[in-house]
Amino acid sequence: MMHIELLTFSQLKRGDIEKYVSIWNSEFPITISRLTKESFYKKVQNKEIIFLVARNKNSDLVGFLELQKIDENVAWFIMAIHKKYQLKGIGSKLIKKAKELVKELHGWIIPPGECLFKQDFSLYRSPLLFYKKNDFAIGKMKRTKKGSYLEIIWKRE
């Protein structure tokens, strides 16, 4: 059994932040800044962030979608699912829930073709196809010293 909860920072349960940090560090490429509990607090403090968290039957956090509204209808987000729980529809469920909260979603992703490694030395897979399947369109490309990022956008019709 899997369920999704909508929480603010102060509603996160004990153990959630450890799980969040661990998923962040193992599922994103090593070129993305490593997160610690302290840098997590810095990243979210004084910001109105909504956390959509997926929990397994033991109530452990196995995935998250972090959403920050820039106005009433528009939000930026980032998400990740624990390796063991990927390709089971959880990411799509989180996206579906996020779409109910705002009219427009924006994110930055790593485009296909960038050869980036994860913490365990396996190759990072671009999520572009995942977002295409979830009805996102492609926006602008941003090039940085650490690599390229592609904007993905969803707008309610």
Ligand SMILES: CC(C)(COP(=O)(O)OP(=O)(O)OC[C@H]1O[C@@H](n2cnc3c(N)ncnc32)[C@H](O)[C@@H]1OP(=O)(O)O)[C@@H](O)C(=O)NCCC(=O)NCCS
């Ligand atoms: C991308 C991610 C959020 C998708 O979540 P998920 O729960 O694995 O996805 P779902 O099971 O809902 O959907 C998977 C579908 O997307 C496709 N897909 C394309 N690229 C994918 C990718 N990199 N990872 C997973 N699925 C991908 C799958 O083939 C699958 O299609 P199918 O249903 O036709 O078989 C998750 O794999 C993840 O955390 N990846 C690492 C971190 C990351 O890249 N986050 C996104 C940046 S904001």
